[in-house]
Amino acid sequence: MGSHEALSVEPFKRLVKLAARAFYDDITTKGDKQPKTGRSDNRGIAVVVLDALTRRQWVREEDLAKDLKLHSKQLRRTLRFFEEEKLVTRDHRKETAKGAKIYSAAVAATGDGQPGGREGDEKLKMHTHSYCCLDYAQIYDVVRYRLHRMKKMLKDELESKNTVQEYICPNCSKRYTALDALRLISPHDEYFHCESCDGILVAEADKLAAQELGDGDDSARKRRQEKLKDMLQNMEEQLKPLIDQLGRVKDLTVPEFGSLQAWELQNAAGRAANGDHGNDPSKSSQGLGFGGTPMPYVGETKVEVALSGIDGKGENIKSENGNAPSKVLPPWMIRQGMELSDEQRGETKQEAKMAGSSIALESSDDKNTTDEKDDVKNIQDEYVKAYYAALLERQREQEAHDDSQQQMSNASTSNGVAMPTERQVGMKSKLADEYEGDDVEWDEEPPAGNTAKNFKVHDLNVEAEASDEEEDDIDWEEG
Amino acid sequence: MFFHMILERNMHLHPRHFGRDLRDKLITKLMKDVEGTCNGRHGFIVAITGIESVDKGLVLDGSGYATFPVKYQCVVFRPFKGEIVEAVVSMVNKMGFFAEAGPVQIFISNHLIPDDMELQLGDMPNYSTSDGSVKIQKDCEVRLKIIGTRVDATEIFCIGTIKDDFLGVISDSGQTS
Numbered sequence: 001m002g003s004h005e006a007l008s009v010e011p012f013k014r015l016v017k018l019a020a021r022a023f024y025d026d027i028t029t030k031g032d033k034q035p036k037t038g039r040s041d042n043r044g045i046a047v048v049v050l051d052a053l054t055r056r057q058w059v060r061e062e063d064l065a066k067d068l069k070l071h072s073k074q075l076r077r078t079l080r081f082f083e084e085e086k087l088v089t090r091d092h093r094k095e096t097a098k099g100a101k102i103y104s105a106a107v108a109a110t111g112d113g114q115p116g117g118r119e120g121d122e123k124l125k126m127h128t129h130s131y132c133c134l135d136y137a138q139i140y141d142v143v144r145y146r147l148h149r150m151k152k153m154l155k156d157e158l159e160s161k162n163t164v165q166e167y168i169c170p171n172c173s174k175r176y177t178a179l180d181a182l183r184l185i186s187p188h189d190e191y192f193h194c195e196s197c198d199g200i201l202v203a204e205a206d207k208l209a210a211q212e213l214g215d216g217d218d219s220a221r222k223r224r225q226e227k228l229k230d231m232l233q234n235m236e237e238q239l240k241p242l243i244d245q246l247g248r249v250k251d252l253t254v255p256e257f258g259s260l261q262a263w264e265l266q267n268a269a270g271r272a273a274n275g276d277h278g279n280d281p282s283k284s285s286q287g288l289g290f291g292g293t294p295m296p297y298v299g300e301t302k303v304e305v306a307l308s309g310i311d312g313k314g315e316n317i318k319s320e321n322g323n324a325p326s327k328v329l330p331p332w333m334i335r336q337g338m339e340l341s342d343e344q345r346g347e348t349k350q351e352a353k354m355a356g357s358s359i360a361l362e363s364s365d366d367k368n369t370t371d372e373k374d375d376v377k378n379i380q381d382e383y384v385k386a387y388y389a390a391l392l393e394r395q396r397e398q399e400a401h402d403d404s405q406q407q408m409s410n411a412s413t414s415n416g417v418a419m420p421t422e423r424q425v426g427m428k429s430k431l432a433d434e435y436e437g438d439d440v441e442w443d444e445e446p447p448a449g450n451t452a453k454n455f456k457v458h459d460l461n462v463e464a465e466a467s468d469e470e471e472d473d474i475d476w477e478e479g
Numbered sequence: 480m481f482f483h484m485i486l487e488r489n490m491h492l493h494p495r496h497f498g499r500d501l502r503d504k505l506i507t508k509l510m511k512d513v514e515g516t517c518n519g520r521h522g523f524i525v526a527i528t529g530i531e532s533v534d535k536g537l538v539l540d541g542s543g544y545a546t547f548p549v550k551y552q553c554v555v556f557r558p559f560k561g562e563i564v565e566a567v568v569s570m571v572n573k574m575g576f577f578a579e580a581g582p583v584q585i586f587i588s589n590h591l592i593p594d595d596m597e598l599q600l601g602d603m604p605n606y607s608t609s610d611g612s613v614k615i616q617k618d619c620e621v622r623l624k625i626i627g628t629r630v631d632a633t634e635i636f637c638i639g640t641i642k643d644d645f646l647g648v649i650s651d652s653g654q655t656s
């Protein structure tokens with residue numbers, strides 16, 4: 001399904017790109033009154049934004065601004081313009097701040113499950129987050145309509161079709177149509193007079209053809225015809241690739257992403273299902289429209305809730321989760337089997353996230369008995385057991401020789417070594433997931449900071465490791 | 480376009496008419512009131528052709544008037560957009576010319592007059608071709624196409640064009656020949 005979707009989306013993406021370059025390449029987000037200097041001229045920004053949106057599905061506007069290195073105000077103005085042009089759909093949602101979200105997720109994960117508990121917490125503020133997504137079905141119609149109107153306008157002018165003449169009063173610039181003008185005829189002279197200021201109305205000249213000499217001049221009229229014909233011809237030529245693309249696209253099914261909620265539900269469930277099979281990141285990004293919304297925890301919480309059947313709560317939590325930055329949880333809050341993020345532990349992102357997700361895995365397993373998860377988990381557990389056994393032996397040897405300092409450093413290196421292997425075991429997808437989430441599409445390399453982080457020593461981490469290594473637990477908790 | 484239809488109206492009759500000729504008086508009054516008027520919905524009521532029915536009258540409280548709901552058949556004229564009509568030119572001026580097709584007045588702006596016709600001013604302003612073969616002046620008949628109508632409550636205006644094929648002057652005015 002992922003590859004099939006990809007096939008049908010490509011022509012639409014190309015259509016959007018062509019349309020953007022044809023019609024919107026000189027849109028500037030500056031108002032008319034503002035000075036347009038060489039430095040601040042940002043024409044063409046619309047094309048960049050549209051191109052970026054073709055590579056994403058539902059995306060939060062802040063994240064898009066970050067990726068494109070744009071001012072969020074500029075981006076919002078551009079998106080508002082596109083919304084009016086009916087090219088994108090936007091959704092504005094009130095969500096709590098990130099810290100609160102992760103907190104609620106953690107709370108929910110440990111089984112408190114009382115969303116009412118947040119009422120007392122004054123740190124929870126509801127911010128409105130905006131999401132946007134390209135609306136391909138509408139884009140197809142809008143582009144066709146635009147082309148139709150352009151052609152119609154030129155043709156009508158060319159043939160001087162039956163257009164209702166408009167009249168303007170030069171004094172108060174009030175507009176009248178010929179129908180109104182009928183009752184404005186003055187008895188004395190032959191002109192139409194304005195109602196309010198009694199000025200003589202002037203016929204509005206042809207919209208497209210140049211307003212040169214009066215209608216009485218033959219050559220002017222001929223020139224106008226020529227000009228219109230040329231315009232029509234140029235238009236046909238320059239828009240040919242777009243029209244061809246429209247022809248190619250008209251028989252295909254339009255890619256539908258649905259509303260923001262529906263898309264999140266779909267992706268979260270899909271991601272969780274795929275993640276455990278060690279899906280490679282490219283497929284998951286294609287098929288599930290990953291890139292838009294970095295929600296590393298939604299997958300986990302969604303799965304556990306959906307499978308346990310508490311749908312309402314799950315959606316609640318999911319909506320609260322979003323992308324809140326985690327708060328550092330004090331040590332007394334940390335319980336075993338708690339889903340913690342790195343920030344909550346006060347550590348670097350990658351390491352602890354892995355831990356977090358691994359814990360989530362474990363905690364979800366505690367609650368559910370999904371076969372998939374169990375299988376993978378069993379493999380992981382066995383691997384871990386074997387690995388730690390070997391590790392312990394090695395450490396005992398070293399302890400015999402070294403003092404505590406070396407022990408610490410070994411612990412750290414073992415930690416470091418453990419990291420990549422742990423990742424291999426089946427965590428890769430999770431990690432990749434989180435990287436995907438952070439990066440929002442392929443625009444940026446996943447931070448190669450892994451290696452750097454491996455060698456940092458964090459007290460909490462090392463202590464936990466030391467303590468857990470002694471226990472022969474099945475705990476997936478990073479020893 | 481002309482239509483023959485049945486319309487209804489409530490007629491008020493003063494008590495002095497109550498008597499033997501009540502029905503005749505009622506019909507006379509109806510004709511006087513309705514013929515020649517314009518109804519926004521139906522158009523111009525040209526002529527009443529017959530009375531369908533006169534229902535029982537109701538005496539109003541307070542005044543002695545009686546109300547009779549009358550159904551009558553009549554010929555109405557309503558112009559439509561896109562309709563081709565023949566009209567008689569009534570006025571020519573710089574902005575175009577006015578023509579009348581029965582009760583309705585139609586305005587043709589100079590934008591919708593063929594490009595080869597120019598305005599000639601004079602005591603009889605007219606639009607004519609450069610060689611003078613076609614002339615549009617007061618009292619000549621033209622065939623025109625209605626491109627827009629404006630319907631008020633009691634009035635209908637139209638604008639038309641003679642720029643399409645088969646439109647334009649049918650016959651010159653009788654005065655110049």
